[in-house]
Each structure stands twice: as C-alpha cells, then as structure tokens.
Amino acid sequence: MAAEPDLDAVRALTLAATGGSISAAAAHLGISQQAVSARIRALESSLDAVLLVRSARGSRLTTAGELVVGWAAPLLAAADDFAAATAALRTDRRGTVRVAASLTIAEHLMPAWVAAWRVSTGDDGPAIRLEAANSTAVIEAVRSGSADLGFVETPVAPGDLGSVVVARDAIVVVVPRGHPWATRGRVSAADLAATSLVVREVGSGTRQALEDALAHAGHGDFAAPAAVLSTTLAVRSAVMGGLAPGALSALAVADDIRAARLVPVPIRGLRIERPLTAVWLGAEPSATARKFLEVVAAVTASG
Incomplete structure (x- = not known):
C-alpha cells in the first residue's frame, strides 16, 4: 500500500x-x-x-x-470539509450559511469576509460553508437550492436570480519579464485577439469577461487558446513558465506584479472591468445571508 x-x-x-x-x-x-x-x-x-x-x-x-x-x-478541500464537519460536532452553532463562490472570489476575497463574519457573530454564530467553483457552477448551485448565496464574476448577473454588486475587478493581460510584450508598451486589441492565450475553462467569469470585451471591440474571431486550465494557479504557472500570455483577475496577479514575477500589458482601447456579484434564489436573500452581505459590504468599504 x-x-x-x-x-x-x-x-x-x-x-x-x-x-x-x-x-x-x-x-x-x-x-x-x-x-x-x-x-x-x-x-x-x-x-x-x-x-x-x-x-x-x-x-x-x-x-x-x-x-x-x-x-x-x-x-485539501476534503480535509477542510472534514475539519468543518467535525468542528460542528463540538459546537452548537445556530445554523449554517451555504455559500458558493467563484474561484477568484473564494481565493482572494472570501477569507477576509469570513474572518469579519466570525468577529461579527462570534464563535458560536452561524458557520459559513464554502464551495468554490466557476461562475456557471455557482449560479447552478444557487438555482438548485444547494447554496443559499453565490458570488460570481460574470459581466451580467442572471435575470432569474436576485443580485447585488459587492465589488469590482479588472482582467489583466500578463506576461513573464522576458516576453517581448513586457517592454513593448501597449498592445492592440487586434494583436491580443490574434494571439493564443492561456485561459480558464468555459464557464469561468474571467474567460467570459475577456471574450465579451474582445467581441465588443470588434474582435470576436479570436485565436484558439494556447492552453485551457481550470484554476487561476495553473494559468499563473503556465504564464510564468513562458507558455503564452494569460488573462487573469487583477486580484489574482497583484502580488506577482508587485514582485515583478509577471508584467501587466496595457491593451490599447480595451479595459476589461467586471462586477463581482452576489446572487440568491427568490426576491430576497435569507435573513442570515443578508447579514453576511452586510459584513461583505463593510469589509469592501473599508478596503
């Protein structure tokens, strides 16, 4: 064995x-x-x-x-789930908020939100049970009722769900320091569309925002991806390794840009911004989910 x-x-x-x-x-x-x-x-x-x-x-x-x-x-996700489940055996928390969040939000924003929630409610307050997935899967989890609250990165929120914008993000094109684009200055949207990129999978809000922006700029016939990867970490690693330029959330690459591991490439005439949106089933979120949204709003405002 x-x-x-x-x-x-x-x-x-x-x-x-x-x-x-x-x-x-x-x-x-x-x-x-x-x-x-x-x-x-x-x-x-x-x-x-x-x-x-x-x-x-x-x-x-x-x-x-x-x-x-x-x-x-x-x-690791299974280990975390096990730890959360066994913790529930030792405590008497009053309910659980089932939250599904896109990968970017789960990795870069959710930890601060959950920490603030614990401060707000105390150790015996309702627990946050988090599931991380791409935006399409998050929306389906909310629609099916398996999540009380979802957080997505899609440019437009689904019309059949209640929603509120909780933050904003930008998509950044990045390359390693040795790439020709690192010293070229601005790159045109046409050049970007004609270049094979490292991208997330279909259903990812990051990829959808990129493709929607290129299509809106008149470049909907973009090159086939150099690679399609299912995590932000995988895209970052592939870009750092020199496979091809990549498009990622500004939240995800902020530390890499500060440390000069990656170089942001301005795209002439193209700035890709998107809302980060909370979604729920029905006209209003549950009372506990609404309180969590109030904590999220406070953290966002203070940041």
Whole structure:
C-alpha cells in the first residue's frame, strides 16, 4: 500500500505556490520559513521529485509541482470539509450559511469576509460553508437550492436570480519579464485577439469577461487558446513558465506584479472591468445571508 500523503506538507507546497514564496506560506500557516521549507523538502524526498524552484525573486512550481498541487486540491478541500464537519460536532452553532463562490472570489476575497463574519457573530454564530467553483457552477448551485448565496464574476448577473454588486475587478493581460510584450508598451486589441492565450475553462467569469470585451471591440474571431486550465494557479504557472500570455483577475496577479514575477500589458482601447456579484434564489436573500452581505459590504468599504 502506498504511503498516505502528508497533508501539512502538501498544504505548505500549495500555499508557497499560491503566494509565490516560502515566506507567504509561512505567514499563512503561522510557522517559520524553515519549517515550511522542511515540509516541502520532505515531500520532495518522499516523491523523489523537485516540486518547487526557489530563488531571490520568490518560488515557482516545477511541472511536477504543478501536477502535485492540482492533484492536491480536492484532497485539501476534503480535509477542510472534514475539519468543518467535525468542528460542528463540538459546537452548537445556530445554523449554517451555504455559500458558493467563484474561484477568484473564494481565493482572494472570501477569507477576509469570513474572518469579519466570525468577529461579527462570534464563535458560536452561524458557520459559513464554502464551495468554490466557476461562475456557471455557482449560479447552478444557487438555482438548485444547494447554496443559499453565490458570488460570481460574470459581466451580467442572471435575470432569474436576485443580485447585488459587492465589488469590482479588472482582467489583466500578463506576461513573464522576458516576453517581448513586457517592454513593448501597449498592445492592440487586434494583436491580443490574434494571439493564443492561456485561459480558464468555459464557464469561468474571467474567460467570459475577456471574450465579451474582445467581441465588443470588434474582435470576436479570436485565436484558439494556447492552453485551457481550470484554476487561476495553473494559468499563473503556465504564464510564468513562458507558455503564452494569460488573462487573469487583477486580484489574482497583484502580488506577482508587485514582485515583478509577471508584467501587466496595457491593451490599447480595451479595459476589461467586471462586477463581482452576489446572487440568491427568490426576491430576497435569507435573513442570515443578508447579514453576511452586510459584513461583505463593510469589509469592501473599508478596503
């Protein structure tokens, strides 16, 4: 029987990749950088593969590391679900708010929202049960009643659901520092449309916003993607690896741009902005969901 994976090590690797550095993973986990490095080295040793390349500019996944992080996503999600379920056995929380959120919102905004919710309601208040998926899947979860509240990135909210815009985001075209576009200045919308990009899957709000903007600018006949990947992390890694330019949420690449791991490319005559929208079934959200939206609004206003 194969050895079971070390969840602590797998989580450390995932956080180092997501945050772009060992220090980011250490800060998230509340442990030292040395402890994070030790966990990742132990995982590399157990798999007999180099997973993370470390440098003065940060850390990036190898091809093997990208595969491991991708395979680990459902494993870590299941572990988190298990922890939440067993926590419910130990506490008497008054109900649960079932929230489905698009991947960008779940990764970059939801942690602060949930933390503020816990401060607002206390440890014994209603729990937030989060499911992360693309915007299309989130909408279907709300329609089916499996989620009380959804957060999506689509340019237009579905007309059959109640909705409110909670924040705004932009889609940024990014390249690694050595790419010709990194020093070219502005690129035309026509050049962008003619270039094969690394993009998210169909159903992703990020991809829909990009394609809608190009079509609106008169470039609806765009090139076939260089790669279609199902996570923001995978798109970032592919772009950093030099596969092709990519289009990602400004929220998702802000740290990479600050650290010069990625370079934003202005597109002449094209600025892709989109609303981040809460959706629910019926005329009004439930009372608890409405209170959560009030917390979200307060966090957004303070940020």
